[in-house]
Amino acid sequence: MKTAVIIPCFNEQDTICSVIDDILNNMPENEDRQIVVVNDCSTDNTLAELEKDGRVIILDLPCNLGVGGAVQTGFKYAWKNNFDFAVKLDGDGQHRADCISVLLEVLKNDEADFVIGSRFIDSRKEGFQSTFLRRAGIKFFRLLIELLSGYAPSDPTSGFRAYNRAALKFATLHYPSFDYPEPEEIVLMRKNNFRIKDVFTEMRERQGGVSSISLLKAVYYMFKVGFAILMVASRPREEDSV
């Protein structure tokens, strides 16, 4: 079983190497995991750091596509190179590599096609729980997504996700390719009959870099994502849905 661990990154020179270390240090011995870093045209030394590191596959985009387009590049790589699973995590260190196995377990047991690592599923409230404003936004999206798709994701904006081969193939063609694709993707996958499951994963506060969502951008984020979710829900099923 081959797994591609996809990390989209844009200006993550300070954290990317520790993220890679984290993944390699937490790799079970009998697992075949390949790290695929997608450099979304970073303007800092991210690419140089990656090349120096030498332990990862580097997909270097010639122009900045935004998270969605970058992640999709990783999916295309994983699909073309016959990986069985793909895990996607952020380059800022908030997703813990020791939780990758938790996500993969669900796929291996064939309990779902698409798994979301969630920090809210457990009442234990361990790890980083995010800011008040962000939590309010998350509640709003959970409600909206449940209303439109019948599925209530416990952590709709989490970027810590895993895909089996069917979901991977679908994502290479239909992944929301603009900014902030996460909530939209849940509606899309659900609409196209993929089995979704949330599992608890502890999260850290970001290790470096700035959140892609500043207070100023929050309003834009709510409108853009809310609107995109409505549009996805109103579209017919894709022809290649399962």
Add this chain to the structure above:
Amino acid sequence: MRIQIISIIGSLIFTFFILYLIRRKRLKEAYALIWGIMSIFFLILACWVDGLTFVSNLIGIFYAPATLFLVLLLTVILIMIQFSVIISLQVNKIRNLSQELALLKEQLSRLEKDKK
């Protein structure tokens, strides 16, 4: 009379300018449709003096020149929407090309490494 001659000349220049751009391959035929319709509309109005008043009466606009502005505005809006659609299509194409390029770059560097 003078305004009619001026508008006929003006709309002829406009029509030939559009045709010229298409002939020189500076403008794709598929995107020139709305411009073409617009130039024909100008030409008809320029030749048919009472046309504007006739159309205005037909749709219930009292001030005839307002009809002209209305039609112009609607045409411009249509063209802008067409531009948005074209831009969105091109964004998709650029995305696919960039992704393909990143994948090929990776493949190339792997092949070069294997060769050494």
